[in-house]
Amino acid sequence: MRTVIEHAAIATVDHASNEYADGHVVIEDGRITAVGPGPAPEGAVDRRIDGSGCLVTPGFVNTHHHLYQWATRGYAPESDLFGWLTTLYPVWARLTDVEFYAAASAGLAKLALSGCTLAADHCYLHPREGGDVFGAVVRGAERVGIRLLGVRGSMDRGESHGGLPPDSVVETTEAALLATEEAIKRFHDPSPAAMIQVAVGPCSPFTVSKELMREGAELARRTGTRLHTHLAETVDEEEQCLAEFGVKPIDYADELGWLADDVWLAHGIHFDDAAIDRLGASQTGVAHCPSSNARIAAGMAPVRALLDAGAPVGLGVDGAASHEAGGLAGELQEALYVARWRDGATALTPRQALWLATMGGARCLGRQNELGSLEVGKLADLAVWRLSGLDHAGIMDPVAALVFSDVPPLALLLVGGEAVVESDELLTTSEAEIAAELAVVGRRMAS
Numbered sequence: 469m470r471t472v473i474e475h476a477a478i479a480t481v482d483h484a485s486n487e488y489a490d491g492h493v494v495i496e497d498g499r500i501t502a503v504g505p506g507p508a509p510e511g512a513v514d515r516r517i518d519g520s521g522c523l524v525t526p527g528f529v530n531t532h533h534h535l536y537q538w539a540t541r542g543y544a545p546e547s548d549l550f551g552w553l554t555t556l557y558p559v560w561a562r563l564t565d566v567e568f569y570a571a572a573s574a575g576l577a578k579l580a581l582s583g584c585t586l587a588a589d590h591c592y593l594h595p596r597e598g599g600d601v602f603g604a605v606v607r608g609a610e611r612v613g614i615r616l617l618g619v620r621g622s623m624d625r626g627e628s629h630g631g632l633p634p635d636s637v638v639e640t641t642e643a644a645l646l647a648t649e650e651a652i653k654r655f656h657d658p659s660p661a662a663m664i665q666v667a668v669g670p671c672s673p674f675t676v677s678k679e680l681m682r683e684g685a686e687l688a689r690r691t692g693t694r695l696h697t698h699l700a701e702t703v704d705e706e707e708q709c710l711a712e713f714g715v716k717p718i719d720y721a722d723e724l725g726w727l728a729d730d731v732w733l734a735h736g737i738h739f740d741d742a743a744i745d746r747l748g749a750s751q752t753g754v755a756h757c758p759s760s761n762a763r764i765a766a767g768m769a770p771v772r773a774l775l776d777a778g779a780p781v782g783l784g785v786d787g788a789a790s791h792e793a794g795g796l797a798g799e800l801q802e803a804l805y806v807a808r809w810r811d812g813a814t815a816l817t818p819r820q821a822l823w824l825a826t827m828g829g830a831r832c833l834g835r836q837n838e839l840g841s842l843e844v845g846k847l848a849d850l851a852v853w854r855l856s857g858l859d860h861a862g863i864m865d866p867v868a869a870l871v872f873s874d875v876p877p878l879a880l881l882l883v884g885g886e887a888v889v890e891s892d893e894l895l896t897t898s899e900a901e902i903a904a905e906l907a908v909v910g911r912r913m914a915s
Contacts, residue, residue, distance in 0.1 A: 592621025
């Protein structure tokens with residue numbers, strides 16, 4: 469199958485930041501075989517797409533999500549993180565793999581419709597009577613057709629051991645490690661074109677023991693998978709870490725082997741200058757979730773400083789219970805605005821925001837060699853944004869149009885060269901069916 473996109477503006481997000489006002493992309497057998505200015509090279513074509521009035525970008529990468537939370541949107545609207553969690557944990561304890569599948573399908577569908585071709589989902593909740601919840605998330609990804617990095621999360625510190633979650637949603641340390649290794653054996657595909665991969669993800673310092681953090685890191689390195697956890701999300705977390713362990717979260721993570729280039733951390737809001745330098749030196753990634761951070765009043769991550777230090781930074785939607793919109797495209801604008809609010813008008817440019825959503829995210833997830841930019845040899849994961857309508861026409865810089873204005877219509881989303889979205893319509897499954905499933909789930913949870 470040879471697909472040609474022509475006459476489009478193209479932002480490659482490659483190492484040289486090449487852009488073409490009127491260019492082409494050629495795709496064969498799921499990979500990019502040509503990209504550049506002007507018309508495509510001659511040759512047989514199975515599908516030719518006129519990209520006039522459009523911008524082509526790499527597919528977006530969502531570096532942090534909790535897909536199961538789509539089943540509980542709108543709860544605790546005035547709470548900070550700990551109050552929000554305290555409200556929702558008893559609700560989440562009743563979830564089963566049925567709700568996880570419906571929620572994952574919805575969350576991934578929304579991500580696809582917002583230009584996302586790869587999503588990392590941190591599935592750390594495993595209700596005692598919930599069934600195969602991690603497998604349900606994987607089935608949701610297969611249904612929608614975008615790539616998934618399923619982070620097999622875990623918690624082993626329930627209320628009876630000084631943790632925040634109820635005991636009914638935590639595991640023993642041994643059970644968590646065994647189940648994580650089993651998920652890797654069942655689902656992890658290490659190949660360059662993988663649709664499903666698995667990472668190791670103890671939830672956070674206040675829900676996980678030292679043993680699980682340390683042994684989880686050892687498991688990931690033994691199996692060649694990546695590591696993910698929450699860190700430095702709130703001031704409360706830092707205070708608890710100091711009171712319980714006598715160190716700041718960054719020191720706690722370092723002590724347990726969690727500062728390295730195979731690790732990315734969710735949120736990373738409350739890092740001082742010394743911690744930021746350590747993240748850069750170790751090439752530890754950070755998933756920046758601006759809308760979720762604002763929703764629960766957690767704070768503003770020091771994105772400019774992290775980038776200056778050389779740390780990989782990507783964008784994350786986070787769970788839909790703390791970011792009800794659920795899409796990734798709007799996070800480019802949110803990230804830019806939050807950075808400028810925190811550090812001034814030059815803190816982040818539109819192109820840097822696009823880099824966070826693409827190559828920055830690919831670096832966090834360890835897939836920068838296959839994804840994140842439009843280059844010959846890379847996988848054909850790309851988005852075609854229509855900029856010819858009222859909201860964007862007349863903005864002469866197409867990247868500025870994408871970032872500063874409303875999210876444009878998505879003319880086409882390709883994953884490995886296969887169409888997943890066309891003209892803002894999901895092709896791989898039925899949005900109406902997903903919405904009907906969600907309505908059933910919502911009524912059950914409310915009851």
